[in-house]
Amino acid sequence: MTSATRSSVIGTLVILTVPVVLALVISEALGIRVVDRIATIFCINLVLVLGLQVFMGNSGILSFAHVGFMGIGAYASAVLSMPLQMKGMALPELYPIVKAIEISPYLGMVVGGLVAAGVAAAVSYPLMRLSDAAAVITSFALLVVLHTIMVHWHQMTNGPRTLFGVQSATTLYIAAGVAILMIFIALIFRESRTGILLRAARDDEVAAGAIGTNISNMRWRGFVLSAFMAGIGGALWAHFITSFSPNAFYLKETFVILGMLVIGGAGTVSGAVLGAFVVTAAFELLRLIENSINLSGVLPTQLVGLTEIALACAMIGILIVRPSGIISAREVAFPDALRRYLPGTHFTRPKQSRSADEGGTQ
Amino acid sequence: MRQDSLQARGVSVEFAGLRALDGVSLEVVPGEILGLIGPNGSGKTTLVNALTGQVPIVSGDVVCAGETITGEIPRKIALLGIARSFQIVRLFGNLTVRENVETAALAKGLPRREADARAEELLDEFHLNQSADTLGDALNYGDKRRVEIARALASEPRFLLLDEPAAGMNETESDTLLDMLAMLPEKRNCGMLIIDHDMPLIMRLCHRLHVLASGRTIAEGDIDTVRQHPAVIEAYLGSDAKAADHHA
Ligand SMILES: Nc1ncnc2c1ncn2[C@@H]1O[C@H](COP(=O)(O)OP(=O)(O)O)[C@@H](O)[C@H]1O
Ligand SMILES: [Mg+2]
Numbered sequence: 002m003t004s005a006t007r008s009s010v011i012g013t014l015v016i017l018t019v020p021v022v023l024a025l026v027i028s029e030a031l032g033i034r035v036v037d038r039i040a041t042i043f044c045i046n047l048v049l050v051l052g053l054q055v056f057m058g059n060s061g062i063l064s065f066a067h068v069g070f071m072g073i074g075a076y077a078s079a080v081l082s083m084p085l086q087m088k089g090m091a092l093p094e095l096y097p098i099v100k101a102i103e104i105s106p107y108l109g110m111v112v113g114g115l116v117a118a119g120v121a122a123a124v125s126y127p128l129m130r131l132s133d134a135a136a137v138i139t140s141f142a143l144l145v146v147l148h149t150i151m152v153h154w155h156q157m158t159n160g161p162r163t164l165f166g167v168q169s170a171t172t173l174y175i176a177a178g179v180a181i182l183m184i185f186i187a188l189i190f191r192e193s194r195t196g197i198l199l200r201a202a203r204d205d206e207v208a209a210g211a212i213g214t215n216i217s218n219m220r221w222r223g224f225v226l227s228a229f230m231a232g233i234g235g236a237l238w239a240h241f242i243t244s245f246s247p248n249a250f251y252l253k254e255t256f257v258i259l260g261m262l263v264i265g266g267a268g269t270v271s272g273a274v275l276g277a278f279v280v281t282a283a284f285e286l287l288r289l290i291e292n293s294i295n296l297s298g299v300l301p302t303q304l305v306g307l308t309e310i311a312l313a314c315a316m317i318g319i320l321i322v323r324p325s326g327i328i329s330a331r332e333v334a335f336p337d338a339l340r341r342y343l344p345g346t347h348f349t350r351p352k353q354s355r356s357a358d359e360g361g362t363q
Numbered sequence: 364m365r366q367d368s369l370q371a372r373g374v375s376v377e378f379a380g381l382r383a384l385d386g387v388s389l390e391v392v393p394g395e396i397l398g399l400i401g402p403n404g405s406g407k408t409t410l411v412n413a414l415t416g417q418v419p420i421v422s423g424d425v426v427c428a429g430e431t432i433t434g435e436i437p438r439k440i441a442l443l444g445i446a447r448s449f450q451i452v453r454l455f456g457n458l459t460v461r462e463n464v465e466t467a468a469l470a471k472g473l474p475r476r477e478a479d480a481r482a483e484e485l486l487d488e489f490h491l492n493q494s495a496d497t498l499g500d501a502l503n504y505g506d507k508r509r510v511e512i513a514r515a516l517a518s519e520p521r522f523l524l525l526d527e528p529a530a531g532m533n534e535t536e537s538d539t540l541l542d543m544l545a546m547l548p549e550k551r552n553c554g555m556l557i558i559d560h561d562m563p564l565i566m567r568l569c570h571r572l573h574v575l576a577s578g579r580t581i582a583e584g585d586i587d588t589v590r591q592h593p594a595v596i597e598a599y600l601g602s603d604a605k606a607a608d609h610h611a
Contacts, residue, residue, distance in 0.1 A: 003479050194469045194478075201455045201466045204499070208453035211415060212467040212518060213441035268457060330457045330498060 010188050012335025017184045017271060020278045021047070025177050037173055039285045044176035045237050047277040050261045051183045052230030054273040056223045057262065059196055061203030062132065064140045064224070065255055067231050069147030072250030073120055074113030074232025075239035076151065076158050079167040082109035082240075087166040094156045106170035110179075110236040117232025122225045129220040132206060144255065151247035163246045171241035179237060183230055187270045188332070195222050253309070257284075260312050264319050266326025271333040276326070283315070284308050367428050368392045369445065369522045369554060374413050374423035376406075376578075383409045385578040386423065391522055391554040396545070398569035399558045402598060406578040407558045408450050411524045415447050416440045428521065442471065446520035448511045450527050450558075456500035460491055463499050463510050467517035478517075485513040489543065505536040512544075516551065523547070524556045529564060537561065541568055566590075574598070 024040035053067045081104050083091060088100050104112065128139050152161045190196045199219045202209035209216055239245065257280075265276020291307045294300060319327065364370060369391040376384040384406045391397050399407050412418040414425055416437040424433045427443055435443075446467070455463050464485050468478035486492050489509045494502060502510065508528055515523055528544070529537040545568055548555045559565050565572070572589040574582040582592040589595055 194475060197458070197462055197466060198469055200458055201463075204455035204457050205453045207417070207437075208449070208455065209466070209470075210437045211417070211441055211447055211449075211453075212514065213438050213470040214466070215438060215470075 006192055013332045016333050017274045018181055021177050021180050041173045041176045043281040044180040046281050047180045048183050048234035049258050050273045050277045051187045052227050053262050055187050055190055056227035058267040059199040060220050060223055063137045066140045066143040068250050068255045069144045070117040070228040070231035071235035072151050073117040074235030077116040078109030078113035078236035079239045082106040082168050091166040092159055106168045106240050110233055113236035114229045114233035118225050118229035121228030125224045126221055129217040148251050163244050165244045167239055167243045169243050171237050195219050199223050260316050266328035268330050269328045269332050272326050272328035287311050370426045372424045375421045376409050376413050376418055377421050383578050387580050389573050391556050393554045394548050395570045396548055396555045398565045398572040399556055401575035405575040408526055411526055444521035446515035446518050447524040448515055452507045452511055454499035454507055458499055459496050460510050461495045464513045464517050467514050471518045481517055489513045505532045520553055522554045526558050529559055
């Protein structure tokens with residue numbers, strides 16, 4: 002990475018951290034439970050959307066399987082970190098070996114990410130040779146497979162029924178910290194060798210092949226990292242919500258995460274952050290409105306599904322006006338005039354950037 | 364035939380029964396510039412595609428520096444040191460010019476710093492510094508062409524195949540390009556094959572010519588030999604006459 006790229010990555014990181022820090026500060030200042038809840042949900046959504054961006058944004062291939070990996074992370078961490086005395090009740094059929102394990106939920110989050118990445122690494126290689134419609138439909142098939150396994154693997158998931166007794170561990174601070182880390186990872190990946198070649202293949206597969214790019218290998222790497230992030234996001238969510246069933250990791254969640262990314266702009270990390278922020282805020286606002294209308298009884302019937310319909314309409318509207326989302330190709334950048342104040346960068350004018358590169362450290 | 368050259372040996376290519384190439388043999392030697400000419404539809408692009416693995420070969424062989432690469436996938440062929448440009452430009456539209464050039468060095472497996480340095484050199488050489496941070500899609504046509512050539516060179520190829528690199532350029536642009544291309548093979552010790560319809564440009568640039576018509580070789584050799592070759596005159600006049608008929 003040239004020093005110019007490094008300084009622009011740091012600049013972008015600083016800007017993209019703002020919504021997360023803002024959520025944290027507002028929540029702290031107000032001290033209202035519901036605000037803390039919404040801020041935490043935003044951070045968790047952000048982790049999931051960033052994970053999807055890493056694969057989908059850089060490879061240009063729509064992936065439906067993402068939420069399946071979220072589920073793997075959620076179950077892995079929930080089960081492994083469940084208190085021993087809870088396990089007999091929550092998961093009566095659990096294998097004896099797993100029954101004897103109780104790890105910290107924070108370690109569980111990392112393990113959840115690793116398990117999701119491991120599964121992705123093992124199953125996805127053949128899928129990565131596919132492009133276009135074939136790739137999309139196989140990713141959908143993968144989601145169906147993962148969902149079916151979650152529904153039927155009674156020993157580990159309690160089957161289609163709700164799994165109770167998951168440790169509560171995800172605070173706003175933890176969610177925000179992980180979200181910022183994931184922004185950093187997504188930005189670094191985008192500028193990495195794999196990231197650049199993946200984006201090249203996204204823009205023109207034939208040309209990428211003609212310069213010697215191993216396209217399926219680059220895609221595979223992106224997919225595994227993406228699944229790792231999804232697994233961590235799922236684990237964060239599991240330790241926040243503390244009881245859930247396999248249905249949480251299916252079409253509705255897929256639509257929400259996909260919607261956030263597509264509205265914000267899949268091609269950039271900035272788009273992922275913006276999408277997660279805007280859509281989470283709009284969602285929670287609409288839900289508030291929906292609830293108060295229903296409570297007040299002004300309407301003869303209960304209002305349901307307002308949030309989903311609004312998201313669907315927003316998605317259609319934005320895609321008509323801006324097919325690549327709000328922030329499509331370029332990351333938000335720190336204004337040149339202010340860059341000198343960034344930590345760890347020595348901003349140089351473009352004319353001098355060559356000599357700076359030679360002296361820079363990799 | 365030389366040991367270190369890129370060779371097509373009796374290569375034939377078919378598209379749904381249509382024989383686009385019929386037993387064509389051609390050799391590109393390191394350090395030389397070979398012009399590949401012929402009327403529209405004579406199979407020039409198809410020959411480049413056959414050399415780089417983009418179309419399947421029905422019969423014949425492609426040999427690169429003694430190694431038979433017939434039927435290899437484009438990626439493997441690229442990594443063996445055969446780089447190309449496309450008749451219809453193929454840039455990475457959402458990558459910056461710098462990134463576009465860098466990709467070829469990265470794909471080749473160069474360490475990041477070296478890839479950066481090489482891209483920077485090529486941007487200098489091709490006068491692309493001003494637009495280094497512009498996205499590929501936002502460039503004008505002439506710049507796109509130059510970026511594509513710079514990208515091909517970033518992999519330090521042994522052979523560079525250029526499919527109509529000056530098409531769509533204005534006269535100044537194509538003159539500048541010609542000056543740049545003329546020095547390449549010697550400077551970078553690579554063999555270069557160039558397709559173009561601009562005969563004055565081809566005559567000034569190339570050391571040797573290879574002429575195709577209807578998928579067959581009709582002449583090859585140095586410029587004067589080819590220029591006076593009856594089959595060449597006939598093919599060019601013939602196709603011009605046909606084109607004139609067509610427009611009438
Ligand atoms: N992908 C393809 N499918 C079918 N026919 C093709 C294809 N590519 C080229 N051709 C045909 O092969 C012949 C040679 O084409 P081409 O190599 O593009 O000629 P040139 O580059 O000399 O103008 C033409 O008749 C063209 O129509
Ligand atoms: Mg052609």
